[in-house]
Amino acid sequence: MTETALLRWLCLAIPIGLALILWRRPDRRTAGAALLSFLTAFVAVGAANKVALAAGWWRFTLTDGLFLGIPLDLWLGWAVLWGPVSLLLRRRPPIWALVLAYGWLDVLLMPRLDSLIQLDPHWLYGELLALLLGVPPALLLGRWTIDQRQLTGRALLQLFTFTGLALWLLPSAVMARGDGSWSHLVDDPLWRSSTVLQLMALAAVPALSAMTEFASRGRGTPYPWDPPSELITTGPYAYVANPMQLSAVLMLALLSVGTHSWSLVAATVGAVAFGRFVADPHERSDLVSRLGPQWLAYDAEVRPWRVRRTPYAAEPAALYLSDTCIICRQTRALVECTNPRDLNIRAAEGYTVAGLRRALYVGPDDLQASGLAAVARGLEHSGPGWAYLGWSIRLPVVRPMLQLLVDGMGGGPRQLPTAKET
Numbered sequence: 001m002t003e004t005a006l007l008r009w010l011c012l013a014i015p016i017g018l019a020l021i022l023w024r025r026p027d028r029r030t031a032g033a034a035l036l037s038f039l040t041a042f043v044a045v046g047a048a049n050k051v052a053l054a055a056g057w058w059r060f061t062l063t064d065g066l067f068l069g070i071p072l073d074l075w076l077g078w079a080v081l082w083g084p085v086s087l088l089l090r091r092r093p094p095i096w097a098l099v100l101a102y103g104w105l106d107v108l109l110m111p112r113l114d115s116l117i118q119l120d121p122h123w124l125y126g127e128l129l130a131l132l133l134g135v136p137p138a139l140l141l142g143r144w145t146i147d148q149r150q151l152t153g154r155a156l157l158q159l160f161t162f163t164g165l166a167l168w169l170l171p172s173a174v175m176a177r178g179d180g181s182w183s184h185l186v187d188d189p190l191w192r193s194s195t196v197l198q199l200m201a202l203a204a205v206p207a208l209s210a211m212t213e214f215a216s217r218g219r220g221t222p223y224p225w226d227p228p229s230e231l232i233t234t235g236p237y238a239y240v241a242n243p244m245q246l247s248a249v250l251m252l253a254l255l256s257v258g259t260h261s262w263s264l265v266a267a268t269v270g271a272v273a274f275g276r277f278v279a280d281p282h283e284r285s286d287l288v289s290r291l292g293p294q295w296l297a298y299d300a301e302v303r304p305w306r307v308r309r310t311p312y313a314a315e316p317a318a319l320y321l322s323d324t325c326i327i328c329r330q331t332r333a334l335v336e337c338t339n340p341r342d343l344n345i346r347a348a349e350g351y352t353v354a355g356l357r358r359a360l361y362v363g364p365d366d367l368q369a370s371g372l373a374a375v376a377r378g379l380e381h382s383g384p385g386w387a388y389l390g391w392s393i394r395l396p397v398v399r400p401m402l403q404l405l406v407d408g409m410g411g412g413p414r415q416l417p418t419a420k421e422t
Contacts, residue, residue, distance in 0.1 A: 003115060004062070004115045004116060007113060007115065007116055008062075008065075008071065008073050008074065008116065009073075011073060011074050011077040011116075012073040012074070012076055012077040012080075014077070014081075015076075015077045015078075015080035015081040015085055016077075016080055018080075018081070018085045019034075019080055019084045019085050019088065022084075022085060022088035022089065022090075023088065026088070028225060029145065029146060029148075029225055029226070030088075030146050031225070032145065032223065032224070032225020032226065033087065033141075033142040033143075033145035033146045033225070033226075034083070034084040034087055034088060034142065035084075035225075036141055036142060036145055036158070036161070036223060036225070036226075037083035037084055037086075037087045037138040037139065037141060037142035038079055038080060038083040038084050038138070039083075039161050039162075039165065040083065040137050040138040040141050040142075040157060040160070040161045041078070041079040041080075041082045041083035041134050041135075041137075041138035042075070042076070042079035042083070043160070043161055043164035043165060043168075043169065044130075044133040044134040044137060044138065045075055045078045045079050045082070045130060045133075045134050046068060046070065046075060046164075046169065047133060047164065047168075048126065048129045048130035048133045048134065049068075049069075049070045049075070049126075049130065050068060050069070050070075051126070051129060052123075052125075052126030052129065052130070053069055053070075055122075055125070055126065056120055057119075057120045057122055057123045057125055057126035058117050058118060058119045058120055058123050058126060059117070059118050060074075060116065060117050060118075061114075061115065061116060061117065061118055062116060067172075067173070067176070068172055068176075071116070074116070078130075078134065079134075079138075081102070082102065082134045082135045082138055082139075083138040083139075083142070084142075086098055086135065086138070086139050087138070087139060087142040087143065087146075092143070095135065095136050095139050095140070098135055098139065099131050099132070099135050099136065102131060102135060103127065103128075103131050106127055106131075107124075107127070110123070110127070137157055137160070140153065140157065141153075141154060141157040141158070141161070145223070145225070145226050148226075151215050151219060151220075151221070152215065154221055154226065155211055155214070155215045155221050158221055158222065158223055159211065162222075166248050166251075166252070167251060167252070167255065170252075170267065171252070171255055171256075171259065171261070171264055171267075174261065174263045174264050174266075174267045175259060175261050175263060175264065177263065178261065178262070178263025178264070178266075179260070179261055179262055179263050180256070180259040180260050180261020180262070180263060180264055181259060181260070181261075182259060184258060184259050184260045185197075185258050185259065188258070192258075193258060196254050196255070196257055196258035197258070199254050200250075200251045200254045200255065200258075203247050203250035203251045203254060204247055204251060205247075205388065205391055205392050205395070206236045206240075206243040206244075206246065206247045206388070206391060207243060207244040207246075207247035207248065208391075208395055209235050209236050209243070209391035209392075209394065209395065210222070210235060210236045210237065210243040210244050210247075211244070212235070212394070212395070212396060213232050213234060213235035213236070213237065214228050214232060217230075217232055217234065217235075217365075217367065218230050218231075218232050222244055224283070224286070227290075230291075230365075231287075231291050231294050231295050231298060233298055233302075233312055233313075233314055233364075234363065234364070234367060234380070235380065235391060235394075236387075236391060237302070237312075238302075238308075238311035238312045238313065238380065238387070239302070239307050239308045239311060239312070239384050239387060240302065240303065240304070240305070240306065240307045240308065241298075241299070241302045241303060241304040242275065242280070242304040242305060245275050245279075245304075245305075246305060246307075248271070249268055249271055249272055249275075252264065252267070252268040252271060253265070253268050256268060272305075275304075275305075276304070276305065280304050284299070287299075298312065298314075307384050308384070309383060309384070310341050310383065311341060311342070311380060311381055311383075311387065313341065313342035313364070313381070314364050314365075315342075315364045316342045316343065316344060317342060317343050317344070317361065317362060317363035317364065317367075317377070317378075317381065318343070318344045318345075318346055318361070318362045318363075319335065319343055319344070319345045319346070319359070319360070319361050319374060319375070319377070319378040320346050320347070320348040320350075320351050320356065320359060320360040320361075320362070320374075321335075321345060321346075321347070321348055321359050322347070322348040322349065322359075322414070323347045323348070323349055324349065325414065327409075327410060327411045328348070328359065328411075331359070331375055332345055335375065335378045335379065335382070338379065338382035338383070338386050339382060339383075340378060340379075340381035340382045341381050341382070342381060343378055343381040345378070348360065357413035357414060357415060358370040358371040358374070358413050359371055359372075359374040359375055360374050361373070361374035361375075361377040361378060363377065369394075371403055371406075371413075372393060372399060372402055372403045372406055372411075373393070373394055373399055373403075375390075375393075376389075376390035376391075376393040376394045376399075377390060377394070378390070379393075
């Protein structure tokens with residue numbers, strides 16, 4: 001074995017050995033968190049290395065075993081060390097201390113690995129970028145998942161991780177072995193690339209709305225080891241059981257058009273087959289064991305990959321709009337003309353609880369939404385097209401901005417008489 005081969009073997013074997021030593025039959029959630037921390041570190045290390053290579057901060061002297069220009073064994077070793085090894089330590093050192101420790105270790109070792117990597121005088125910029133992108137997100141996500149804390153942070157970091165895996169690393173791996181190139185997104189006419197990217201953004205709406213529904217209603221995330229505590233049948237789940245997978249497949253298909261890759265088309269078909277025949281049965285078994293008859297009733301009505309024409313509703317909902325407000329009356333007329341199902345539209349003046357100042361939606365399982373979000377929830381009863389508009393309106397960044405706009409146009413809160421006052 002040559003010196004270079006030995007160094008490469010050690011860079012992967014040592015982190016894996018440490019992880020195995022620390023692996024003391026963890027519970028299901030801890031094991032899932034360790035895998036999640038590895039995936040997050042893997043995506044982050046890859047992204048940091050791509051930036052460093054583009055900036056010329058370092059380059060690898062190897063010619064074999066490369067993926068995206070990075071030695072895969074070194075990449076895996078970094079991800080295991082910064083992810084599972086750091087997470088499974090018996091005591092939890094401060095994250096800043098681990099960043100300093102790994103930085104000190106790299107400063108000592110990397111200049112001595114000249115048979116693997118050649119460093120630019122400014123290589124420490126790349127080192128700092130890799131540490132900040134790799135260690136804190138991987139550790140925070142792993143710790144938050146184990147402790148079931150910081151739900152919003154967990155969801156956002158999972159979004160970063162799985163977007164990187166599905167829309168960057170998977171397509172890159174497929175195109176490296178087949179046809180197509182990322183350069184087509186830059187070299188093609190602007191209208192074509194812009195159309196592809198905009199359609200991908202539109203395809204992402206159901207997935208983003210579903211993630212929001214998981215977090216806000218189920219207090220969980222899409223990750224199988226960190227699921228919601230209850231069955232979610234609202235939002236996109238009223239129309240299709242797998243909105244996230246459906247969005248991902250649509251985005252992969254559009255990406256295959258933008259990158260001119262028939263190989264990615266084949267991978268997209270493979271992803272559908274995997275989801276349909278491997279992931280779905282496993283998920284169904286887990287849901288039956290956790291949720292029982294409630295999920296079976298839902299599963300009998302809502303299919304994993306086929307969108308319903310009408311929403312699934314466990315029980316009717318109500319939308320309260322004022323009769324004394326011009327904008328509210330117009331909004332009521334709009335919602336009514338969409339022929340909503342299982343939605344009772346009532347006068348806000350008749351609401352039995354004092355203090356109602358905005359439009360109010362009251363749905364199953366104590367679901368409530370006010371203002372523009374209430375109207376968006378109402379539209380979700382009117383078929384997939386109107387529901388898509390409702391999901392788009394309720395996205396976390398979009399809804400507050402639109403609500404400010406509506407308030408400025410006269411649709412803000414107002415004092416209404418209630419049934420008790422009349």
